[in-house]
Amino acid sequence: MKFPGEAGLERLRRTYPKGTKVRLLAMDDIQAPPAGTKGEVRGVDDAGSILVSWENGSSLSLIPGVDAFEIKEE
Structure with missing residues (x-):
C-alpha cells in the first residue's frame, strides 16, 4: 500500500469526515x-485508512484504492 502525503491525507479527511x-x-x-454492509466513518488515520x-x-478499516465502497446517500 502506498501511503498518501499530507495533501492526500487532507483530501481524504475532507471527502470522508x-x-x-x-x-x-x-x-x-x-x-x-x-458486501452491502453499511457503516459510519470515525476518521482517517495517518496511513490513509478510513476508520x-x-x-x-x-x-475493519477501508483502504482507498484497494477496497470498493461508496458514500451512502441518505
Missing part, C-alpha cells in the same frame, strides 16, 4: 463484513 455513511461493495479480507464502525459490529 467523521459521520459520513458508507456502504461496502467489496473487500478482499477474510474478516470483511459482507469505520460497521453496522454488524466490525471496525
Whole structure:
C-alpha cells in the first residue's frame, strides 16, 4: 500500500469526515463484513485508512484504492 502525503491525507479527511455513511461493495479480507454492509466513518488515520464502525459490529478499516465502497446517500 502506498501511503498518501499530507495533501492526500487532507483530501481524504475532507471527502470522508467523521459521520459520513458508507456502504461496502467489496473487500478482499477474510474478516470483511459482507458486501452491502453499511457503516459510519470515525476518521482517517495517518496511513490513509478510513476508520469505520460497521453496522454488524466490525471496525475493519477501508483502504482507498484497494477496497470498493461508496458514500451512502441518505
